[in-house]
Amino acid sequence: MLTHELRALIAQAVDRAIAAGDLPPTAAPPPSFEIEAPRDPRHGDFAANLALVLARTVGGTPRAVGEAILRHLPVPSAALRGADLAGPGFLNLKLAPEFLHRWLRRVHADDRRFGRTDAGRGRRVLVEYVSANPSGPLTVGSGRNGAVGETIARLLEALGYTVSREYYVNDYGNQMDLLARSVEARYLEALDRPAAFPEDGYRGAYVAEIARQIAASQGAALAGLAPAERLARIGEIVLRAMLADIRSTLETFGITFDTWFSERSLHESGAVQRVLDELRRRDLLYEQDGALWFRATRFGDDKDRVLVRSDxxxxxxxxxxxxxxxxxxxxxxxxxxxxxxxxxxxxxRVRGGLQAFGKDPASFEVLIHQHVRLRNEGEAVRMSKRSGEFVTLRDLVDAVGRDAARFFYTMTSPAVPMDFDFALAQRRSADNPVYYVQYAHARICSILREAERAGIAAPAAEAADLTPLTAPEEWLLAKRVVTLPEVVYAAGTRREPQRLCAYARELAEAFHVFYTQCRVLTDDARLTAARLVLVDAARRGLRNTLDLIGVAAVEHM
RNA sequence: GGGCCCGUAGCUCAGUGGAUAGAGCGACCGCCUCCUAAGCGGUAGGCCGCGGGUUCAACUCCCGCCGGGCCCGCCA
Incomplete structure (x- = not known):
């Protein structure tokens, strides 16, 4: 990463300052400090708060520490054209053009790999997400879960982890029984047979629809079966139908799982029983009120939990x-x-259960996201799978498009409840910020097409002379592009996918401003060549960012 | 009552203890002879919920309070 190079330079300066006696030996090694691009261009291209941080541990004022570091920072150099101390003690760094040029060339060389690092070193990570009960179509809430999980999975891949995506299928238990009995009742009704619809049954239209399909394909064949067998057969059909619907909705949404893990298989294989036996052997179970309890409080839970009901x-x-x-x-x-x-x-309780088997609690991580409040013209939409009254994820994607849906879901911090006004998103989808970003990408593609049509060859980035890039708009655009690895790293390690959307918007903004001020295809061949290298780097940066979010980098709009 | 999360512009939300707190939408005023105006520039709009504390420095960390959400089941 570019900022790692800058960190190393500053760390070397600190070492030299210590060797020269300008800083006490305790100043080394430098504690974690920040290097970031300040908003105000007068504060340099990048600013480091090292002196402010260091002053706390080595004594002295931040400015005095900063002066000591600055004396030993070689400037000008191949990396820096200037550096000074400002404000309370910031080290403001001005990049040498050739340093930035080198990174721009790197964007071209790395192409689709630009932004990726190997921080994960191939460690295997399993990301489990969506995992919605297959008792109905996916809701808009599952859409948020899917968008967050998928983007986290892609971020971890970009950080060099080996990632597997998994959907846990709750194909066992009360809710599935209830769904099967609901469909059974509708099926019998469709055949004009007497049927009692279950209390609290699923009343959605999709229940009747599946029942109609069963009646159409099987006729009355199932009606004659013994009740238990009939229910089991219907349950199988319902599960298959629900999973097929969920899978196809997710594919439309840009999500494909590596594995679909069946909850029922754990019961049938005896895995559940083996865990119970093992817990009992470790004296972590006890019986009370006819139920079997796990001593979850031993592992920090606030109460013990039932594993086997009294029935x-x-x-x-x-x-x-x-x-x-x-x-x-x-x-x-x-x-x-x-x-x-x-x-x-x-x-x-889950972490406690795993600790009971000796697993490191830190190796089990849960990413919590807040709810999606769906609104229609500002009016809250009440949603419940059981009442059948809800807007599905498929409805949403059909209405606003996959790209807008994915971007919208990802741009809000998972920790914050999200309002999604369905009618608004439908009516004014062009206002969605995703189009601002996609438009920047499409505009670049348009320039490249135009260049090709005019017979202007895009120069090889390694060989191109980039010195004609001197305008502030060009400089800012170049800086934004080359810091993609920093953004990916922060978004991935902090599990904050929304940073990708913020960055995508900022990069698009830098391009739009550039585009307004600077013409790429000009009579000046050197300038044209340099700007083509710049915008083609921006194109790669935008595309790689959008890829992580799951949004198409469109070439035409 | 207890636990967790959230209070930032009219609305929806960004914001790694750091310099003058930002964006989009909405409002208002400008900019297409020119590679895509789904764009650019500008104006207005803020006790960053309130009060303490820590710190050279707090929207950010700690404590208390107020408001909202979720959970507190032998449902998932």
Whole structure:
């Protein structure tokens, strides 16, 4: 990363200052300090707060420490054309043009790999997300979960981790039984047979639709079966239909899972029972009120948790433990689950369950995202799968498009509740900031097409003379492009995908300003060549950023 | 009542303890003879919920309070 080079230069200056006796030996090695591009261009291209941080540990005023560092920082050099001390003690750095040029060439050389690093060193990470109950179509809430999880997965890949994407299918338990009984009732109704619709059953139109399909394909064949078998057969059909719908919606949304893990398989394979046996052996279970409890409080949970109900059926949590143990057994060092805020209370118990089996609590990470409040013309839309009254993710994607939906979901911090005004998004989708970014990319592509049409060959970046790039708009655009690796690193390690959207907008802004001020295709061949290298680097930066968000880098608009 | 999260411009939201707190939308005023005006420039709009504390420095960290959300089930 560019800022790593700058850090190294400053660290060397500190070493030399210590050797010269200008700083005490305790100044080394430098503590973590920040290098960032200040908003105000008068503060240089990059600013370091090292002197401010260092003054605390070595004594002296920040300015005195800064002066000492500055005396030993070689300027001008191949990297820096200037450096000075400003404000409370910032080291303001001005980049040498050839330094920035080298990084611009790197964008071309690395191309699709630009922005990536190898911080993860191939460590295997499993990201589990969406995992919505297959009891109905995906909701707009699952859309947020999917967008967050998918972008985190892509970010981790960009950081050099080996990532696997997984959907945990809740194909076992009360909710699926209830759905199957709801469809069964609709099926019998469709055949004009007597049927009692279950209390609290699923009333959505999709329930009746599946029932109609079953009636159409199977006729009355299922109606004659013994009730238990009929319900099981219908349950299978319903599950398959729901998963097919979910999978196709996610594909439309740009998400493909490596594995779909069945909860039922954990019960059928005996994995749940083995975990219960092991917990009992470790004296972490006890019986109370006819139920079997896990001593979750031993691991920091605020209460103990039921694993097996008094009627003998295991709880959802009982399967959660073997499920996550299975992830470790498959060779993943680090687990990330993306959960909605309503599950925040479950984190402690699952982590506790894994600790009971000796897993490092830090290796199980849960990313919590807040809810999506859907509005229609400002009016809150009440949503419930059971009532069948909701807007699906498919509706949303159909209405506003995949790109706008993905960008919108990603641009808001997962920690903040999100308002999504459906009618507004539908009516004025062109106002979505995604178009601002896509437009910048399309404009660059248009320039490149125009250049080709005019017979102007795009120069090889390594050989191009970039010295004609002197305008402030050119300088700012170049700086924005080359710091993509820093953004990817921060967004990935901090699990803050929204930073990608902020960066994409800033990079697009730098381009639009450049475009307004500077013409690329001119009579000056040297200038034209240099600007072509610049905008083609910007194109790669925008494309790589949009790829991470899951938004198309369109060439025409 | 307890736990967690959130209070930043009219609205929706960014904001690594750091310099004069930003963007989009909405409002108003300008800019196409020219590679895409889905663009650019400008104006207006802020006790960063409130009060303490830590710090050279607090929207940022700590404590308390106020307001909102989620959870606190032998549902998922």
């Amino acid at each position: 003998g059926r295991p709880t959802y949590f009982a399967a959660d433990i073997p499920y996550h143990l299975d992830k470790y057994a498959r060779g993943f060092d680090h687990l990330i689950d993306v959960w909605g805020i309503d599950h925040i209370g479950d984190v402690a």
